[in-house]
Amino acid sequence: MSVLLVAEHNNKELKPFTLNAVTAASQMNNDLHAVIIGNNCGDAAKKLSELPLVKKVIQVEAVHYENFVAENFAPVIVKLAENYSHVVCSANTFGKNLMPRIAASLDTSQVSDIIKVISADTFLRPIYAGNAFATVKSKDPKKCITIRPTSFDPCESSGGSAPIEKAEPSEEFNNTKFVKREEIKSDRPELGTARVVVSGGRGMQSGDNFKLITSVADKLNAAIGASRAAVDAGYISNDHQVGQTGKVVVPDLYIAIGISGAIQHLAGMKESKVIVAINKDGEAPIFSVADYGLEADLFEAVPQFIEELNKLNTIQK
């Protein structure tokens, strides 16, 4: 039987991590179908059909799918799952919210947040904030898998022409109503996919001081991250949190400024290719994962860092 990928989108475009999830799903079985559920999502469905790894697109549309409510999504996916061996999506807040609802309905024990496909039923996944890696084999006849998007490369996004089939929507779930979504719009690269991430922690001392982080990020065309302490203190909004219960990032360059490096934060960034830490506490655990550590007062070091970056004048946008 084939693999069914649940596409994440905003009704117009595919969300970038859908491409990473397609790569992961195709490693379970290359007969890969993708379902897109939304309202007036024809453009996104077309883009999905252009991914060469996707052999068939199933499009399900209804007004009550406009806002991606899991209670509405799950029944239609459970019904489609009759014909599939695996249901797959990303382990981001979309997939984390949705997949267990599907799995329980299928009486499947879900495998969450995998970082490697070993075979069609065996996967590698981090546990204990990434302090251990577990190799697990699913014995359920139907498998429900969420994948860590940053552990898989995005698939080719053009050249394919899979057929698009329509499927019947399921009924609306009346006990949950979407009210609003407050998305923080930014011209910066997305935190999850940025090549460079500059993060601030409790050491920033105030939301105002986060301007220093912004200035560094501007120079490097970077996304802005934060430790949980900085978000809890109100220095910056929750969508910037990197860590065990926030986002996992794997940029080419991660710069941690005023972050001590609690294991929960390290869980979200320690796979980055190059890690820089600037912290005045030489004993801070962040230095144990940093390729380049600078033991210094960030309020002196960061303005100097910006100055040095200005001198380089070779920053590529």
Added chain:
Amino acid sequence: MKILVAVKRVIDYNVQVRVKEDNTGVVTDNVKMSTNPPDDNAIEEAVKIKESGKATEVVAVSVGEEKAQETVRKALAVGADRGILIKADGILEPLAVSKLLQKIVEKEKPDLVFMGKQAIDDDCNQTGQMLSALLNWPQATFASKIEIKDKKLEVTREIDEGLETIEINIPAIVTCDLRLNEPRYASLPNIMKAKKKPIEQINASDLGVDTSPRIEQIKVEEPPKRKAGIKVKSVAELVQKLKNEAKVI
């Protein structure tokens, strides 16, 4: 209104977890155990709602070995009225836990079920959503704000893009984010009082749920170690290294 809160006993969040030499799991002998951190937020929220007069009873439930009683006791010490321990040994997957909780919900008939959004040991992030599916109840996951409005809840959820607000009808499941509230510490008198609060013990096997694992844990290993880096002496040296050695700027 009655609120059921599910709490899990896990390795304390400050412990540096070590993998067993035989690769069968992680070391838990002589390791400090605590309540899963966001479950503390779930208890706190339920107790706050009771204190505001909007709930009449808070019941704490845990699933696990005998020692999970300590986790239930801690919930009682911060304000839950009574406890339930579903005794079960071995690895319990979220699907099994949610089926056991379903049995308790059918018996206790709570209006709301709260729990943490994720356990910090297996990092599964499944149980609340699975329980909602089994009960066909609405789910508000990753909640950072809860407002009770008559027979409805307005919940602010933390999502990757920012914040989302949904309105759900009671009965409902809420999974709590760490930013929902600031969990209180148990005072000594309340710890003493909690010793007198009842904890009902139920054997998982008596609930008619098959809890045998569906996922075979083949091995548990240390993650690849990052090789130690260097300390630079100045900002100029840092920039030079990033440009010429790491070639990332």
